[in-house]
Amino acid sequence: RKEVEQDPGPFNVPEGATVAFNCTYSNSASQSFFWYRQDCRKEPKLLMSVYSSGNEDGRFTAQLNRASQYISLLIRDSKLSDSATYLCVVNQGGAQKLVFGQGTRLTINP
């Protein structure tokens, strides 16, 4: 079983749509959870950390279900600039290595 598993997509949605990404992780010792975005041939950039209570940052909402080992990201009112690959990332806390999912490619169409 993959350590971090995501739907590879691709997702093609019209501008203004709501998009949901799902991710599962296999290591129950995982402590920290993140969504990164990666533009083509660029570095991963932190989009948001994911907290147990769920958290929101503007149009982006992240949820964590520790019992199910499941993480989600919701993008509302999607913009053309949201087109990227979204990476689900976990680690065992602190300074330990990040474990990346394969990523889900998103294309927002005008």
Added chain:
Amino acid sequence: EPEVTQTPSHQVTQMGQEVILRCVPISNHLYFYWYRQILGQKVEFLVSFYNNEISEKSEIFDDQFSVERPDGSNFTLKIRSTKLEDSAMYFCASGWISGGATDTQYFGPGTRLTVL
């Protein structure tokens, strides 16, 4: 905003040659990392470094790889004898422990290594 920098942006080398990839982490960070991403694949952890020694390394990080922080600002990854399968994007990252808070790792722009 402080950022991680990497040089060169693109390195082309012949198989069997040594390469050194360079990184300047964010100045007040304590932990440094190398990751790599083969084209079309996921980002993979190579090694982490703290207090002038390796704290963790992956199976990929074999005897052909080494890391060094030679002068307190640069952080380097050396590949002694490159193989075709070493062709990838290599990302440096840095981060710090903030007393119980979730750590965040910040990535440099990457060095694209092409082995011919």
